[in-house]
Amino acid sequence: xxxxxxxxxxxxxxxxxxxxxxxxxxxxxxxxxxxxxxxxxxxxxxxxxxxxxxxxxxxxxxxxxxxxxxxxxxxxxxxxxxxxxxxxxxxxxxxxxxxxxxxxxxxxxxxxxxxxxxxxxxxxxxxxxxxxxxxxxxxxxxxxxxxxxxxxxxxxxxxxxxxxxxxxxxxxxxxxxxxxxxxxxxxxxxxxxxxxxxxxxxxxxxxxxxxxxxxxxxxxxxxxxxxxxxxxxxxxxxxxxxxxxxxxxxxxxxxxxxxxxxxxxxxxxxxxxxxxxxxxxx
Amino acid sequence: xxxxxxxxxxxxxxxxxxxxxxxxxxxxxxxxxxxxxxxxxxxxxxxxxxxxxxxxxxxxxxxxxxxxxxxxxxxxxxxxxxxxxxxxxxxxxxxxxxxxxxxxxxxxxxxxxxxxxxxxxxxxxxxxxxxxxxxxxxxxxxxxxxxxxxxxxxxxxxxxxxxxxxxxxxxxxxxxxxxxxxxxxxxxxxxxxxxxxxxxxxxxxxxxxxxxxxxxxxxxxxxxxxxxxxxxxxxxxxxxxxxxxxxxxxxxxxxxxxxxxxxxxxxxxxxxxxxxxxxxxxxxxxxxxxxxxxxxxxxxxxxxxxxxxxxxxxxxxxxxxxxxxxxxxxxxxxxxxxxxxxxxxxxxxxxxxxxxxxxxxxxx
Ligand code: SF4
Ligand code: SF4
Ligand code: FES
Numbered sequence: 001x002x003x004x005x006x007x008x009x010x011x012x013x014x015x016x017x018x019x020x021x022x023x024x025x026x027x028x029x030x031x032x033x034x035x036x037x038x039x040x041x042x043x044x045x046x047x048x049x050x051x052x053x054x055x056x057x058x059x060x061x062x063x064x065x066x067x068x069x070x071x072x073x074x075x076x077x078x079x080x081x082x083x084x085x086x087x088x089x090x091x092x093x094x095x096x097x098x099x100x101x102x103x104x105x106x107x108x109x110x111x112x113x114x115x116x117x118x119x120x121x122x123x124x125x126x127x128x129x130x131x132x133x134x135x136x137x138x139x140x141x142x143x144x145x146x147x148x149x150x151x152x153x154x155x156x157x158x159x160x161x162x163x164x165x166x167x168x169x170x171x172x173x174x175x176x177x178x179x180x181x182x183x184x185x186x187x188x189x190x191x192x193x194x195x196x197x198x199x200x201x202x203x204x205x206x207x208x209x210x211x212x213x214x215x216x217x218x219x220x221x222x223x224x225x226x227x228x229x230x231x232x233x234x235x236x237x238x239x240x241x242x243x244x245x246x247x248x249x250x251x252x253x254x255x256x257x258x259x260x261x262x263x264x265x266x267x268x269x270x271x272x273x274x275x276x277x278x279x280x281x282x
Numbered sequence: 283x284x285x286x287x288x289x290x291x292x293x294x295x296x297x298x299x300x301x302x303x304x305x306x307x308x309x310x311x312x313x314x315x316x317x318x319x320x321x322x323x324x325x326x327x328x329x330x331x332x333x334x335x336x337x338x339x340x341x342x343x344x345x346x347x348x349x350x351x352x353x354x355x356x357x358x359x360x361x362x363x364x365x366x367x368x369x370x371x372x373x374x375x376x377x378x379x380x381x382x383x384x385x386x387x388x389x390x391x392x393x394x395x396x397x398x399x400x401x402x403x404x405x406x407x408x409x410x411x412x413x414x415x416x417x418x419x420x421x422x423x424x425x426x427x428x429x430x431x432x433x434x435x436x437x438x439x440x441x442x443x444x445x446x447x448x449x450x451x452x453x454x455x456x457x458x459x460x461x462x463x464x465x466x467x468x469x470x471x472x473x474x475x476x477x478x479x480x481x482x483x484x485x486x487x488x489x490x491x492x493x494x495x496x497x498x499x500x501x502x503x504x505x506x507x508x509x510x511x512x513x514x515x516x517x518x519x520x521x522x523x524x525x526x527x528x529x530x531x532x533x534x535x536x537x538x539x540x541x542x543x544x545x546x547x548x549x550x551x552x553x554x555x556x557x558x559x560x561x562x563x564x565x566x567x568x569x570x571x572x573x574x575x576x577x578x579x580x581x582x583x584x585x586x587x588x589x590x591x592x593x594x595x596x597x598x599x600x601x602x603x604x605x606x607x608x609x610x611x612x613x614x615x616x617x618x619x620x621x622x623x624x625x626x627x628x629x630x631x632x633x634x635x636x637x638x639x640x641x642x643x644x645x646x
Binding site: 008010011012013014015036044048057058059060061083084096099100170182238241242243245246248250251252253257258259260275276279280281282 | 360375376378380383384385386387389416417419420443494506520524527552553555556557558559561565568572575577580582583584585586587590591595596599601603604607608609610611
């Protein structure tokens with residue numbers, strides 16, 4: 001499935017209405033959007049791992065991963081973490097408000113490669129929207145994929161959002177959930193320590209397709225572990241984050257060496273980016 | 283376009299400008315202003331820098347009227363030529379209007395009249411070809427670009443900072459022009475590089491250049507290449523530079539570099555720009571601008587309270603590894619066309635060829 005770019009001018013936003021605002025945590029919220037132009041709304045399509053630029057007048061634009069399912073044609077969900085001057089005003093939005101949206105941009109997860117394969121999803125840090133889209137994608141088409149392993153490391157157990165979802169996922173057949181918290185609260189039944197602590201319990205075949213998101217040192221650590229288990233570099237994928245202003249390879253801010261994160265990524269194979277991954281300054 | 287090259291006596295340069303004006307082009311050409319050769323709107327030959335000579339060195343630029351007479355184009359490129367004409371230093375991209383709870387977006391496209399640029403040099407044509415690719419799907423750039431007619435001049439007097447012969451981008455212009463001039467004592471050898479150029483040339487009704495004139499033009503170009511002293515190191519610079527990311531020279535150059543961003547501002551291939559939201563005071567609408575940015579700026583690599591490149595060492599390394607290395611993969615060629623501007627306009631006199639050589643030399 002090819003993603004369909006909105007219009008011929010990729011820099012120009014389109015009006016979208018907020019249908020619902022979902023408070024995930026005090027600092028994380030989800031905006032469900034619909035393009036106000038019905039034809040545009042119909043035409044729009046994306047793949048998990050791609051992102052949109054969301055725009056608020058007087059504030060500016062932010063790149064936000066699309067977390068809803070590509071086949072949910074009625075609404076497009078964007079989960080946003082409040083991290084600064086630009087995201088804060090987005091938190092004030094409510095149902096019925098209008099914003100600007102342009103996208104989808106970038107290359108998403110290797111859905112085609114993962115079909116019929118075991119899928120490992122590893123994330124670190126706070127709520128990592130790009131992989132949530134992929135987890136949802138696999139669960140919705142469960143029979144099209146092999147074993148699903150979800151690995152997540154957080155600094156403090158309280159940082160884990162959607163904890164009940166992880167609990168529910170862990171009950172599903174052919175699905176393993178492994179969580180680690182650097183510091184654990186009283187009711188934490190998972191690992192305590194670094195994400196690598198729970199890798200020991202993971203059953204991973206060399207044919208797995210691994211998708212990662214989070215701090216780069218964590219992704220490097222997980223990738224090294226997977227390589228030792230015989231997973232090839234071409235089957236290791238990661239979503240990167242950089243300063244992004246245009247979204248389509250023009251403004252230059254997102255470059256990592258020769259690559260534009262917005263256009264060549266944000267999802268890269270480990271093979272493509274290993275040379276500069278985790279290298280300070282790139 | 284391999285039609286016969288013509289000869290245009292000095293006295294007919296005015297006619298060329300007149301034909302361009304008659305064909306509906308506004309003219310932009312080199313002029314001596316405040317001690318530098320800059321490209322500005324012009325109407326007559328009298329505004330061209332006749333007899334002006336320049337002298338350039340790392341961190342140093344002088345241009346002044348020399349002896350009486352002299353030539354019109356006996357100088358090397360000043361701080362800027364084509365880039366600001368196609369990739370504006372700052373311009374609105376679109377406007378958002380808020381009314382009754384709704385939002386309306388409208389693209390803002392620049393309105394540039396057909397424009398003939400006089401005296402474009404080979405390095406800038408090479409840089410333009412790169413930017414044409416980079417901004418191929420960018421409406422504002424294309425709206426300006428379409429309006430340009432380029433009258434190039436082969437370089438006869440490179441500056442000490444020029445090294446286009448080493449990058450293969452000059453001193454002769456090989457493509458991308460509409461008309462091409464070689465300046466001789468008595469006049470110009472003129473060639474057309476496009477239909478539009480050929481049309482103008484035909485109107486001038488010139489005689490064919492004779493073999494002596496063609497030889498003289500070739501000799502000037504040969505000399506202009508031969509006098510260049512600076513070169514970039516040979517070989518696969520992308521591989522070499524990315525293998526030397528921990529070279530001590532990065533620390534050393536960071537001691538001299540002021541991170542002023544002059545190099546990226548004068549560089550004809552640098553494309554980085556930032557977006558800016560400029561709301562109207564009454565909140566009724568906003569303009570979304572873009573403005574040249576630089577990998578030397580504080581905010582260039584900023585993300586969530588963190589800078590990917592917090593210090594001058596990593597910023598200088600970004601500039602050099604992108605320009606001479608990363609560009610290879612992005613555009614199939616180096617991002618440096620050898621214009622030497624970053625050397626001349628660096629207040630600290632940092633020389634890209636010297637830094638590249640130092641980093642490529644010795645142990646990784
Ligand atoms: S890097 Fe320097 S010499 Fe090369 S094109 Fe840019 S300004 Fe000119
Ligand atoms: S990253 Fe630096 S060197 Fe590369 S285009 Fe941008 S400003 Fe120029
Ligand atoms: S976000 Fe502008 S080039 Fe990638």
